[in-house]
Amino acid sequence: MKMKKILITLVIAFASVTIYGQKVFDQFDGQEEIVSVIVNKKMFELMSKVKVDPSDKETQQYLKLIQNLDNLKVFSTTNRTAARNMRDVADNYIKLADLEELKKVNVQGKQITIDVKRTGNNQLKEFLMFIDDDANGINRSVLMSLTGVFSLSDISILTDKMQIPGGTELKKLTQN
Numbered sequence: 001m002k003m004k005k006i007l008i009t010l011v012i013a014f015a016s017v018t019i020y021g022q023k024v025f026d027q028f029d030g031q032e033e034i035v036s037v038i039v040n041k042k043m044f045e046l047m048s049k050v051k052v053d054p055s056d057k058e059t060q061q062y063l064k065l066i067q068n069l070d071n072l073k074v075f076s077t078t079n080r081t082a083a084r085n086m087r088d089v090a091d092n093y094i095k096l097a098d099l100e101e102l103k104k105v106n107v108q109g110k111q112i113t114i115d116v117k118r119t120g121n122n123q124l125k126e127f128l129m130f131i132d133d134d135a136n137g138i139n140r141s142v143l144m145s146l147t148g149v150f151s152l153s154d155i156s157i158l159t160d161k162m163q164i165p166g167g168t169e170l171k172k173l174t175q176n
Contacts, residue, residue: 024093025073025145028086033079039072044148061154062161069148072158076142083132083141090130090143099128102152109134122151 029036044066052059077083093099099115106112110133117126127146133139146155 024089025075025143027089028075028082028143029073031082033082034075034077034086036076037072037074039069041070044069044072058157059161062157065150065154065158068150069146069158071145071147073145074142075144076140078138078140080139083139086141086143087130087132090128094128097126099126109136116152119149123149124152125149127152127155 028034029038048063048067050063052063054060075086077086094101094115097117099117101113102116103114104112110131112129112131115128116124119125125147127144127150129142129144131140131142133141144159146158150158
């Protein structure tokens, strides 16, 4: 009986983290000072059905990738208060979801952190990137959350094809 209670408690705790993880960043959607891009599983499914030239290998790889994605959320702001709030929420989520820091870069006024949750065999199931860009007076912050099953190199293809803020920085990081 005691073991059953422990098992039930663990299942509830895990479900809570999963539900929290899917909704935690939604608070930024619709805020005037934050630009948001949200793509869900249904949209990825529709995008994957687009007919393309079979000889275009990069586009074929892109279409294969988006079939394995669940959610993409990108939030960008130049408002310092909103940026601090985005950073605080991301930091709390990283701890709660037990993400591991994959990379941290501080170069030319840009601070980039990438945290992930792995599934094994060089595959990720969650990717979180935060960029603070104070270079050249830009003062821009970008938070990107991606869930599904994918590799790190897949993400740079996705951000490039969808022209997502922070994609250029991510492409440089994955080439190193």
